[in-house]
Amino acid sequence: MPAQPPDDMPADGPEGARDLDRYAEDSLESGLAVAQGSLYFSAVEVGGEGQKRRGRKLGIGAWLAIGWMVFIVLFSVLAQLGVLPLKSPTESFASCARLGPFAKEGTAPGHILGCDSNGRDMIARLAYGGWSSLFVATGAVLFGLIFGGVLGMLAGFFGGKVDVVLTSLFNVFLAIPAVVLALALVAFLQGASSSSGSGGTTVDAKFLLILAIGIVSVPLLGRITRASALTWSQREFVLAARAQGAKPMRIMIREVLPNVVPAMMSIALLAIAIAIVAEGTLSILGVGVKPPTPSWGNIIGLDRGKIKESPHIVFLPALLIFLTVLSLNFLGDVVRARLDVRESAV
């Protein structure tokens, strides 16, 4: 038997069920808009003019986005590998403290983008900080994709009781606003790690963040995977495979999974953008990557109070976050339009 859609999620159908369908999908996707609503955005987009883009060459916007992502990833990864001739992100230059472009007291020689309030070189801070932010965000999304993906596949493919249990589990976690949930997890996990004697080392802090943001993303990614797996499980080729006597595990992995993966990839790009923002938010609230290790979020968090005198300390990482999130949103959208996720799911 193909998996039946449960009662609260109407089956895909033509005209009649359209509103219901849309309602279900939107309420589903509303969950994923953790910090920003990028997902509504793309979900809505593709139904309309998204199709037109298919088959067309990548526009200039897409190339700019790809270019930015390549640049920022190389910049932070090479810095972390020690290949780039950068200053240390934790070394202080007293003569340079709070100086920089647009700062009240002007800039200092030798530091093109200036220094933070402790006299640490901004270029180095941004590069190493980029590594922290991207590492945490990518790690969290991978965590979410693996666990959320597996659970969502199981729920969507097998349906029935498995689906009911997993969906209710997702719903409980979605009942707490994502930022609040991440904050709670990371605050209590940090309390746990600092008291257990292993010490709150910086490596720990990053993995705790990955864990916290990852756990938050599990139900979100899980529900989306479930919806996708559910529609693909009802297709004819799955029935054909079943008729040929294929085992459920084989059908799930060989027939359904390859169709679910592309959709997940475009969502992964958006999710990384959301996770970068989440890391920033948590850092500003004081539970992010632990200083002196920089991350884009904690550079802002540490020197938020100096914004009047030295705006560059806060606005440089803010600009990098903005451009990275914008690029990821844009690329996620392009990938989604290319793969035509919505249309092929019908």
Added chain:
Amino acid sequence: MAAARLIGRRFLQLAVVLLLVTFFTFSLVRLLPGDPAKTIIPFGTEQQRAQLNQDLGLDKPFLQQYVNYLGVPIIRSDGTSGLLQGNLGRLYATNQPVTDSLKQSLPISLQLVLYAQVLALVIAIPLGVLAAYRSGTRTDRTINTTAFAFLAIPNFVLALVLSYFVGARLQWLPTAGYQPGWLDPLFDSSRSSTIFSGWSNNHIRYMILPVITLAVGQVAIYMRLLRSDMIATLQENFITMAKAKGVPNRRILFRHALRPSSLTLLTVAGLNIGTLIGGAIVVEVIFGIPGMGTQIGTAIFAREYVELQSYILVIAFIFVMINFIVDFLYIVLDPRIRRARATA
């Protein structure tokens, strides 16, 4: 009655979700390994720790602890009160009940979120209608591109940009602080307890920047949703009919097309309160508004885990209730969904 059964099922679901949410917040403090009292008050005396352990009921069996935490009346084992009695625990530094700080911070956050939501809808609805009406034209593309860019601005970045340029450089508006509004007196019985009685003329001035910060992202989301629903509605026969009868465009858009197009928007607006509450936390911290977000930040630094636990619970509770009401309204508003869900 199918509808009654459906409503009953929703209430049952609500109860289950609330129970699980309380269980989650309950387990948070117990997640702390070893002796939680040691983590919560690392420099406290033995006596303080013993007191804390007794307060938290950590010396009792696990399920008993949960029952005590909830404060279920009949099976409660001792004289302590729990959530059902409105006991959210105490701060360890001052021994003040958590409800004291909640009474001050909750109305502030509620006003912030409410203003942001209203502002977002007021801006998004005309823009969405316009974009749908002019779909495919330059106006539509401009609105879309702008929305796309705004969506990529994290709350905290926009908050910093506004507080720097509008606040610090132009000095038009205050960048930090808060003045009581219309809702605050209702929660704070020490002041007079009628609405608007504690209203300060500067309330709005202090709220403008934070509200704009929170609203911008929502405008983009709502605008896009309404636009796509509206485009679909505008292709329906009854719109063609209205056009043929010579009904003016403005009337068609706002009277005929807006209502059937707004159901998704309303649902998402309700669900998005969660996003707004989350966003409000960081916005409050940046603008120095003493709402729940700032309290949560302080609680984290001060290691007031019980306070933190209670705040998380309150936020989750509000969010669950709003979701419930929205879902309910949706069933009431749209008969098609009522039928479909009842028969499913």
